[in-house]
Amino acid sequence: MLQAIKPTFSDPQLLAEIKTHTKLKRIEKDETLIRSGDKIVFVPLVQKGVLRIVREDADGREIFLYHLYAGQSCAMSLNCCQAGKESMVKAVAEDTTEVLLIPVGMVSEWFRYTEWKSFINGTYSNRFVELLNVIDLIAFSNMDKQLLRYLQARAQANNTHRLDITHQQIADELHTHREAISRLLRTMEQKNLVRLGRNSIELLHGL
Known part of the structure; x- marks a missing residue:
């Protein structure tokens, strides 16, 4: 019951x-x-x-x-x-x-x-x-804003700052190419927004 x-x-x-x-x-x-x-x-x-x-x-x-x-x-x-x-x-x-x-x-x-x-x-x-x-x-937004919103939403849903996810999985759900996602993630890493690992992404700021 x-x-x-x-x-x-x-x-x-x-x-x-x-x-x-x-x-x-x-x-x-x-x-x-x-x-x-x-x-x-x-x-x-x-x-x-x-x-x-x-x-x-x-x-x-x-x-x-x-x-x-x-x-x-x-x-x-x-x-x-x-x-x-x-x-x-x-x-x-x-x-x-x-x-x-x-x-x-x-x-x-x-x-x-x-x-x-x-x-x-x-x-x-x-x-x-x-x-x-x-x-x-x-x-109306650039892909970098779409990507950040996606990562924040997934992190919040999992109650964690670290996502175990591949660039290809992200590309599939954002309807774009893996290479584009990889480039944006590297740029975000340079801006200290994320830390990239092997098949993982860590958000460095609050959700």
Whole structure:
């Protein structure tokens, strides 16, 4: 039986429904929970850990969108399930993560509960702002700012200043070439923003 549900709902009927209809799933670091093109049969509600949400095109090219922390759900999955579409994003665990799997049919069913309706509307609002920030970075910022934002977001999600990650992995998620990422990282190292190691990057300033 679930001991606690994040976010904390107070309506006992809603809590009873959540405990009855959801399943708790544990996924390990770097394990994929949802893939692009998957039929959406559940919506994830993070209880512990962090999910990284990535947009993936038909050729497998990726771009990092945002993170989901405990108490948060994925607006993209919500949108796809309500529209009857396949997943347009990939969800990957940053670390050992636990999520509640909410059947798609219950998402609209629970709209009769004020708390649930407010949670879903808040999820859309918060993710919309984050997506606008991503668009601004892509459209109006240089790649160095995109790279720094990406590294800071990954470091914050993992609660560490040191990331075990390759230049190629970063390039894949920022939809660019490895050589460009390597050049930018060397420049950032010269500016004392990062320290580069073998398949690792350490941020030298606060997250």
